[in-house]
Amino acid sequence: GAGVSQSPSNKVTEKGKDVELRCDPISGHTALYWYRQSLGQGLEFLIYFQGNSAPDKSGLPSDRFSAERTGGSVSTLTIQRTQQEDSAVYLCASSFAPAQETQYFGPGTRLLVL
């Protein structure tokens, strides 16, 4: 596709349920990032992938959060046993190479945990 796509665009879930968020990066981009943006706040780094490996997982808030990337393309962010404080917009970005290249962002997934 022409840009980074994310699905679903909106997700409402009940506290304690698991959710999966998907990111399709721009074709050919080897680096992929996940960020979280709480209401009215800045962006918080979650995890970075180079290819299928994640050399930096330091931003994941707790062990309820995990992410994987397969085939050097699609990535899934999973939140287990969701809590109300997980409510936020989850943004994915990709770039040709890590750090040295422009990041292109998807439209985000708006997650609301009731």
Add this chain to the structure above:
Amino acid sequence: GIQVEQSPPDLILQEGANSTLRCNFSDSVNNLQWFHQNPWGQLINLFYIPSGTKQNGRLSATTVATERYSLLYISSSQTTDSGVYFCAVPPGGTYKYIFGTGTRLKVLA
């Protein structure tokens, strides 16, 4: 960890006015990016600018890495420039981009 501060936090301009947004960072970095988040939440990359000056239409940016700051210039502002402007830097040797606090810009017609 590295601190990234932006100023001013809020800015209201009349259409046609010029403005300068500032990004200060507390540690040395190898690169810096500026983003615009429009009122619908979409983030658009404006500049990848680890050092020097770049221009793109009415926007330009300058980064002085040795003095740990970057400036974003908006000339002849338009209502479509409204939104939040973020700078982001990865601390040396990492790919963990740290975003600044943002400048919220509103341009009035």
